[in-house]
Amino acid sequence: VNKVTAIVLAICCGGVFAAAADRIFTTPNPAAELKRLFPAAAAFSPLGGTPLHFNAYAADPRTNPAEKPIGIAFWTTDLVPEEHGYHGPIHILVGMDLIGVLTGVVVTYDSEPYGYFSVEPPKFAAQFKGKKIGDPFRVGGDVDAVSRASISIGSATRAIRDASRMVAKQLLPPEVAK
């Protein structure tokens, strides 16, 4: 009887919780975050294109249609949705200029149990500013390791690296992405 109860309980819990599971936590309007990545930008395009990205403009393209973007911003969760930390994807908005240098990253959401001392402190995000897509992105090398939070740090670093390289390959001139 005990066995049956345990199995039934497990299945019930699983069912109830699976139903509530698929909620998405992307910041719907990251205006403030975009501004932090591109302080010089006057306007941003809506999220669009393939792969999904925002364009940053020095002047509003609606008043000057010939305006060229000065950079690109994108969500790691759109680019590498399969990349998970300890508990689910870590939501990171990445800014990149047109020569493959990161202008910054913003971590907007995570459900890592130890997120508060791994990926949430500004210190983590700050290390990626100025990083080139060809850099190693190695935890313990050019990215600081945080002991007892290696899964979170590793995942966030790979997400930034792989998403940036993917965007560069598809949206920047071929000589940059090399």
Place this chain on the structure above:
Amino acid sequence: VGAGETWGEILAPQALDLALLTAFIALTLVSFFRKSVRLKYAALVAAVGYMGFMKSSLVSISDVFRLTDLSLPPFKYSLAWYLFSLFVVVSTVLWGRLYCGRVCAFGALTQLMDAIVPARLRIELPKKIEQRAAWTKYVVLAAVMVYFVATRDVALPVRYTEPFWMFGLFGTTAMWSGLAVLLVATVFVRNLYCRFLCPVGATLGILSGLTVFRIKRWAECKTCKICEKTCEWGAIRGPQIVKRECVRCDDCERLYLDQQKCPHWIVLRRKGNTFVSA
């Protein structure tokens, strides 16, 4: 994706963790199978030092949350975590809450405390209260599950319903104060958190309903109370071992093996004598 990593590059940073974890699991299992007190204390010290302060590898309530969304870390980058989790689940199904008894760093810490704290400070709770209090952890589990499903917030339960963050040494003043109160209370009531409050223990308690290899009971156990009195976890009630509460500490099983103390052997000996003298 142009990650282009070789397996060598993926495995190299994980090799040491995997080796040490395997060694720790081996120590745990050897101490369990040999019913050795010394090896058990060695395992407890390793649990606090290596699994706790060095790695912070504990099952957290956030691991229970992941049962609801099946959100797992990437396999190839988290091999030690997968080995650890597999061991926790498999050992619980095979033997019961072995994890609580000698793998969990916090449980190990309070058990080591219990070995040092003078016995006269300890308060033995009345059976009735102890049995009722043991259900509290299931209430805590239910409450945090409802909270998580409603809010998807991991941070609050991890900080305020479990003390496992302490091994990461990252806590706010409020968190450390709460922990201090808990540890002081543990001086008086042994393994207070594990027995009455831990939602992870509650989860493993539910899973332990499946336990394959159970503790043997003799016919004499129906009337004998030696093990029941010895059990520090309140897991023996008359002839029954309550699997939910049992953490396989070996105390009763060591008594079974003691031919001077266990009535089973004493009765056998007497029968033998009668037979010889008749």
